[in-house]
Amino acid sequence: MTDAAFPDGANGAAPRTTTSLLAQDARTRKRNAAEARFRAYGIAAIAVGLVFLAVLVSSIIFKGVGAFQQTFITLNVELLEEKLDKSGTRDIEAIKKVTTFGYNPLIDAALAQAIAETGIENPFSKGKDLRKMISSGAAADVRDYVIENPDEIGKTVEFRLLASSRVDGYLKDRVTRESLARDKNLSPEHLDIVDALAGAGVVTKAFNTDFITGADASESRPEQAGIGVSMLGSFYMMLVVLACALPIGVAASIYLEEFAPQNGFTDLIEVNISNLAAVPSIVFGILGLAVFIQFAHLPQSAPLVGGLVLTLMTLPTIIISTRASLKSVPPSIREAALGVGASKMQTVFHHVLPLAMPGILTGTIIGLAQALGETAPLLLIGMVGYIASNYPDGVIEGFMAPNSAMPAQIYEWAKRADPAYYERAWGGIIILLLFLMSMNIIAIILRRRFERRW
């Protein structure tokens, strides 16, 4: 029987030529050359990628690191009683009646005093001119302090006040004497004073915690702007996304993958989910505007609405990655569980889901990271351009009160005319990237933690 497989003569047809293993034949050489070429392409591709990454990261750090440093002017301000509390009763209501304008002369005097101490000649007779060196928000800081501590009135207190953005720019080499020729906000004489004050240690650069914790400021006060409040806005949005997208996405994927019958209807759903993943995010924004704000009358610019819109956007990502990880669980595990009499639900929850967990978590975190960096849909629900000047009071306010989000804040800063905001935009990007990086690291750690062999 077996010899039927070998027709006569097949064995002796071609005489065998023996070749040495020590010499490569032409075919092998060609194959090896092709392999070497392919390796070279691969290495080149990776190298190009790495170069771009290095350029990107270094330029971001180079341009953004300035935002983490801020120039301060340390002044001994005499809190004159006759200006701040004429009655002398320390009545808090009376003290509050004095506006920030009432504080300006005190600061001017303190500044003039500091200049006099350095010995340099002061060409400015009017306090208003001198004050250009100090942030216009400085008076408010002093006033807040006095209202908190009315007993300090009459004493001389040391304040570390924000320098104006031009002075800050001068210390960071953004502003030069030449560039000031076309700038009405500061004159070269100011810079002489700044040099002298810096020499005396009155003008100093220090780490800028306000940039990380503070709120956005108006267009004319870039030195005061911080990303803290919009960071909180992003945080509340991510809470909403996590709370909505994870359960809905995972439940939908489990149903579609494990329970739903294979028919035209589920095929249609599947196609639509894949398509949704490719829909531009701004479309979700306009959907959110129509549904959540115009129809459901949720508050505009609220992180709750932003979170719901981003949920819509991330759901397809989460569903697709969850289904992929459910699919990758070998069917033999399902058969084994069904074979010992487990129900479908027990099979899924006891055996399939634990094995799919690393994939689900990774998909979810990547979806969240995507949502964290999304700007376009926030444009349409009014989270861009809104200036939240205070932290929300309490959790409910956090969800419902108008706020911004990190990428929206960065976009807003990048739009503003003052070059000082440019630096802040880059600084914001550094913070955003740090968040994204830590989310990716969490994804990797969770993946390692949950991954098991089978």
Add this chain to the structure above:
Amino acid sequence: MQDIKITARGVQVHYGDTHAIKDVSVDIQDNTVTAFIGPSGCGKSTFLRCLNRMNDTIDICRVTGDILLDGEDIYDKRVDPVQLRAKVGMVFQKPNPFPKSIYDNIAYGPRIHGLARNKADLDDIVEKSLRRGAIWDEVKDRLHAPGTGLSGGQQQRLCIARAVATEPEVLLMDEPCSALDPIATAQVEELIDELRENYSVVIVTHSMQQAARVSQKTAFFHLGNLVEFGDTDQIFTNPSDPRTESYITGRIG
């Protein structure tokens, strides 16, 4: 003569347009090992999977005809396949332990069926099952090591122990020894022989010798038909159908 455990009458199975089982009627006795033999693709696994409704999980699979377990139609609307599978256990061709500890592999079935009242009970069941699976001596010192870390043959015996642990009445085995060496095969065969005392065992095998060694009844399938069914001795020594004869003598297949 043994009691009849499973009765199949006029069973037809379709996978979409493929007609995989054509009008099969067979009686499977209690306390007996029944072997299914036949060339590859003839429908042995398909028919076996009908007996515990494992085919329900395949969307395109359609089963018609009657299959009775102790006189009750297992395809009746009122029958819950999960309850059925607790009674009719299954061992698969490829060892498929759960990616959990050896202990948990065995304990899973008893746990979900509530067979153990407490931890000591469960420990007993695990030990007894592992002993019946002829693997206790090899794993008794590492019950909490992962089941997937065992060798292929050990994994298969673990799977048999797992199937036994739920106290089924019928045990279906689809080529349980195809991944085992001769020694492990001998152990499993011995095990099957012991299991016969309490269960009705149905085994699919490609080894004629194995069928001859372990079974009392043999069914020969060919192209979806049940060609011949009878006592193993008679099938192997004096088959009545020429196709059976040519298969067991190695001429078709």
